[in-house]
Amino acid sequence: MKANEYLLGCINCHPISNSTKSQATDRFVQVAHKIHGDKGYLYNLGSSNFICPSHGPQTLGNLRNHLSSITPCSVCDSLRLRDRYISQANKSNKGLTNIYFVSFTSKTSSESFFKVGLCFGSLEDRFKDWLVHYDITPIVFSTGNAADIYDLEQKIHQRIKEKQLSYTPMNAYNFGGASECFLASEECINKLKSYIINKTT
Structure with missing residues (x-):
């Protein structure tokens, strides 16, 4: 119905x-x-x-x-999205996915920010629409079990929200996943880098 x-x-x-x-x-x-x-x-x-x-x-x-x-129900919806992502990974990527931590620097201004997210392919494929406006520098790119990696990404996003670090890029209307961008100090970036590496190796 x-x-x-x-x-x-x-x-x-x-x-x-x-x-x-x-x-x-x-x-x-x-x-x-x-x-x-x-x-x-x-x-x-x-x-x-x-x-x-x-x-x-x-x-x-x-x-x-x-x-x-x-x-x-927000919890039910989160679980539904998680199940759907893992199912997609199982069907098309042998149950694996990639977590990335990257920095963006504008090609035309002083704008810069960071993003943590998931992708099945390369960063070039994931950010092909972003490359017109930004230079992208990988900080961490790791592959692992889709369920574990998905949960790790969600935990990081939740922490970013709690710390009120979220940032909306100037060209956000063009890009999927723009709501996951954030700003952070060098100390925070280094800690997050170490955290992701420790959780995925």
Whole structure:
């Protein structure tokens, strides 16, 4: 049953609120049960949360996004993406993937930043669209079991967010993965380099 069957009306007359601070209404609960009923989520009228049977209370956020999401629970969604990536690695890359830690330097300005991410192929293939604007210098490039490498990357990204180091490149609109870029001191870079090497060798 497709979510769009229940997302009625244009952006102005849509029966479900588009606010990011919405509370569950009777109409929303009815539609949510029709769309996500097989997931066992629990909703309470007037609440800004819902209950995932596996991961407990979760924030509703934008109600329309909740209805159109495959897995509205953030933990369930993270696990779904992880499983999908590992499955792809098993099918096309013998269960392996690469983790990279690279620096970017603009070819036209003083902009510079760093990125940690995953790829199945070479850095040249991964960043072919970036090379027009940036010189790219590898700091670490390691290959390993996809599940272990995926978890390592996620842990690093979480740490970067916690430290509030995230950075949006000037040309971010052109590049996939631009939201994973960050700024850091030389000391932090050296520690991260050692951490990745220790975890992948």
